[in-house]
Amino acid sequence: MWTTLEQIFPYAIVFTIPLLITALGxxxxxxxxxxxxxLDGLMIVGSFIGAFVVSKLQxxxxxxxWVLWVGLLAAAVAGALFxxxxxxxxxxxxxxxxxxxxxxxxxxxALTIFLARNMTGSGNIRVxxxxxxxxxxxxxxxxxxxxxxxxxxxxxxxxxxxxxxxxAWLLYKTPFGLRLRSCGEHPHAAEAAGVHVRSMRYxxxxxxxxxxxxxxxxxxxxxxxxFTGNVAGLGFLAxxxxxxxxWKPLGILLAxxxxxxxxxxxxxxxxxxxxxxxxxxxxxxxxxxVTLIALVIFSKSSNAPKAVGEPFDSGxx
Amino acid sequence: MNNSIKSLxxxxxxxxxxxxxxxxxxxxxxxxxxxxxxxxLKNPERIGNTLATATPLVLTGLSVAFAFRTGLFNIxxxxxxxxxxxxxxxxxxxxxxxxxxxxxxxxxxGFVGGALWAVIPGFLKAKYNVxxxxxxxxxxxxxxxxxxxxxxxxxxxxxxxxxxRQLPPDAMLHQQWLSDLFQxxxxxxxxxxxxxxVLIVAFIINKTTLGYELKAVGFNRHAAEYxxxxxxxxxxxxxxxxxxxxxxxxxxxxxxxxxSIQIGILPTQGFDGxxxxxxxxxxxxxxxxxxxxxxxxxxxxxxxxxxxxxxxEIADSIIAIIIYFAATSILIERLIHKLKVRRIANKKQGxxxxxxxx
Numbered sequence: 001m002w003t004t005l006e007q008i009f010p011y012a013i014v015f016t017i018p019l020l021i022t023a024l025g026x027x028x029x030x031x032x033x034x035x036x037x038x039l040d041g042l043m044i045v046g047s048f049i050g051a052f053v054v055s056k057l058q059x060x061x062x063x064x065x066w067v068l069w070v071g072l073l074a075a076a077v078a079g080a081l082f083x084x085x086x087x088x089x090x091x092x093x094x095x096x097x098x099x100x101x102x103x104x105x106x107x108x109x110a111l112t113i114f115l116a117r118n119m120t121g122s123g124n125i126r127v128x129x130x131x132x133x134x135x136x137x138x139x140x141x142x143x144x145x146x147x148x149x150x151x152x153x154x155x156x157x158x159x160x161x162x163x164x165x166x167x168a169w170l171l172y173k174t175p176f177g178l179r180l181r182s183c184g185e186h187p188h189a190a191e192a193a194g195v196h197v198r199s200m201r202y203x204x205x206x207x208x209x210x211x212x213x214x215x216x217x218x219x220x221x222x223x224x225x226x227f228t229g230n231v232a233g234l235g236f237l238a239x240x241x242x243x244x245x246x247w248k249p250l251g252i253l254l255a256x257x258x259x260x261x262x263x264x265x266x267x268x269x270x271x272x273x274x275x276x277x278x279x280x281x282x283x284x285x286x287x288x289x290v291t292l293i294a295l296v297i298f299s300k301s302s303n304a305p306k307a308v309g310e311p312f313d314s315g316x317x
Numbered sequence: 318m319n320n321s322i323k324s325l326x327x328x329x330x331x332x333x334x335x336x337x338x339x340x341x342x343x344x345x346x347x348x349x350x351x352x353x354x355x356x357x358l359k360n361p362e363r364i365g366n367t368l369a370t371a372t373p374l375v376l377t378g379l380s381v382a383f384a385f386r387t388g389l390f391n392i393x394x395x396x397x398x399x400x401x402x403x404x405x406x407x408x409x410x411x412x413x414x415x416x417x418x419x420x421x422x423x424x425x426x427g428f429v430g431g432a433l434w435a436v437i438p439g440f441l442k443a444k445y446n447v448x449x450x451x452x453x454x455x456x457x458x459x460x461x462x463x464x465x466x467x468x469x470x471x472x473x474x475x476x477x478x479x480x481x482r483q484l485p486p487d488a489m490l491h492q493q494w495l496s497d498l499f500q501x502x503x504x505x506x507x508x509x510x511x512x513x514x515v516l517i518v519a520f521i522i523n524k525t526t527l528g529y530e531l532k533a534v535g536f537n538r539h540a541a542e543y544x545x546x547x548x549x550x551x552x553x554x555x556x557x558x559x560x561x562x563x564x565x566x567x568x569x570x571x572x573x574x575x576x577s578i579q580i581g582i583l584p585t586q587g588f589d590g591x592x593x594x595x596x597x598x599x600x601x602x603x604x605x606x607x608x609x610x611x612x613x614x615x616x617x618x619x620x621x622x623x624x625x626x627x628x629x630e631i632a633d634s635i636i637a638i639i640i641y642f643a644a645t646s647i648l649i650e651r652l653i654h655k656l657k658v659r660r661i662a663n664k665k666q667g668x669x670x671x672x673x674x675x
Binding site: 037085094095096100103105106107110113115118123291292299 | 455465640
């Protein structure tokens with residue numbers, strides 16, 4: 001059992017990271033008061049731009065380490081730019097945020113394949129080389145913990161964990177974070193206190209776009225290696241993690257790891273005999289059912305931002 | 318502003334955006350649109366195929382629109398469609414009954430399958446106030462993975478791992494005279510199911526007490542409750558009907574347009590249903606018209622792709638852009654409002670000048 005755990009743990013972490021960063025971005029958006037169900041589409045955009053930039057650069061600079069980081073950066077920028085569509089619709093135009101988010105998902109899914117087909121014909125874009133896993137120096141030698149957490153580490157994993165720490169600090173330990181969160185709880189009070197609600201919401205949505213783009217590119221550069229026009233619904237799983245994690249950074253970390261772990265078990269259960277006792281269908285639907293149950297349990301005492309999803313109208317008090 | 322003008326403007330902008338996309342990627346948009354329309358309408362066979370392509374869209378659009386009218390956002394039409402279609406396929410593959418009994422039974426089971434998939438979010442909404450958007454998305458993926466594992470386990474095809482066995486001819490919505498009428502098209506009885514569903518939903522929403530109550534709950538839940546309407550029951554019932562219609566879309570897709578159920582795909586018609594509903598201003602007739610339009614885009618894209626180098630995903634892109642413009646139609650409203658105000662101001666200014674001169 002222990003060796004099994006040791007084997008699948010690094011994979012579980014790799015699978016968790018894109019979910020974590022995307023859900024973390026959604027935390028910014030929802031805390032500022034804008035629902036973003038366009039996460040899946042934003043991840044697809046990140047994956048596409050990441051694949052495009054990295055594959056083009058690798059034609060000229062094969063084997064250079066910086067190419068991957070440029071790809072991540074480009075994906076984050078693309079996600080941020082694309083999320084402007086959602087921000088504009090839901091903040092300036094007071095459009096229905098669910099419809100706007102759905103439109104984002106649909107546009108991203110269709111447009112990226114359309115563009116990819118213009119480039120490659122098949123619509124798939126391969127990158128020659130992604131991040132290579134490495135054993136963390138010194139720390140990987142620690143018994144138990146070293147084997148579980150510090151072997152087969154990807155550089156992108158460390159980046160995302162750093163962003164997690166920074167985000168938690170920014171949201172909960174700075175005046176800026178307090179202002180941002182107040183826009184999602186009671187935007188009119190925030191405005192009366194001198195906070196520019198619309199700018200804050202723009203910041204939330206754009207951050208969500210950038211992080212989702214990063215998440216999509218992380219999938220590409222760690223375990224998938226190829227843009228295929230979708231991210232297997234991970235954007236929706238990230239949304240589920242946000243809810244299951246009750247709109248808190250630590251909660252999101254635990255929820256995404258939980259889901260990442262469950263998905264990994266489902267993926268490998270057929271090849272590892274000690275896990276074959278679980279039917280894979282149960283493991284696959286597990287996260288979604290758990291989220292439904294969590295929604296019921298937390299329905300009375302939900303930590304959801306109170307004004308999330310409501311357009312802000314300064315004159316309506 | 319009039320809803321149909323809004324919808325037409327959204328379509329116009331979507332088509333312009335599609336033309337720009339074609340131009341940017343180095344294709345000729347006029348040629349592209351010409352082949353797209355030809356591909357959908359050139360001969361009776363293609364017209365039939367367009368109707369068949371539109372059939373599931375009519376039903377998913379109707380499903381979303383019905384929920385919308387009652388204040389619910391059913392974003393899970395994809396999962397309900399998949400599960401309804403799966404139930405109908407399972408019946409068609411398992412039971413050996415005469416066609417006259419089997420087909421109605423499959424349609425009924427497909428409706429019930431989709432309805433059950435939607436009743437869960439409806440119940441959670443009514444009882445625990447769980448937001449239906451999130452719960453229906455979760456149900457989508459539960460349906461996706463359930464079908465993903467159950468089909469290969471119990472209904473596996475002979476050669477392909479990724480789809481079920483072929484349905485026997487008696488368990489399919491194909492009808493020879495219909496195919497003959499459209500010269501070999503795969504249009505099938507599903508289209509009539511769609512038309513009947515449109516009529517029934519229009520009747521329920523506009524002419525019955527039930528429809529009135531459901532709409533009242535949609536407008537204002539608290540006022541409806543105060544007026545003595547059983548709000549919780551209305552929500553569950555509304556999701557039941559909405560999901561059932563989406564289930565019918567699955568029946569039309571998997572036992573009519575296709576002859577087996579594929580795994581690993583959430584049917585795109587589910588999300589397109591949101592676009593159809595939005596463009597059709599949530600009215601049954603509007604839904605029907607916009608579904609036919611989207612059906613034309615989808616069925617003509619293959620021909621366009623064969624005649625030009627334009628990737629078929631242009632149709633999906635145009636539809637997605639249309640829904641974005643429909644969602645932001647307030648922008649157009651504001652522009653028109655501004656123009657009007659300016660024109661009135663100009664007019665007044667003109668009259669003033671006239672008076673001054675006199």
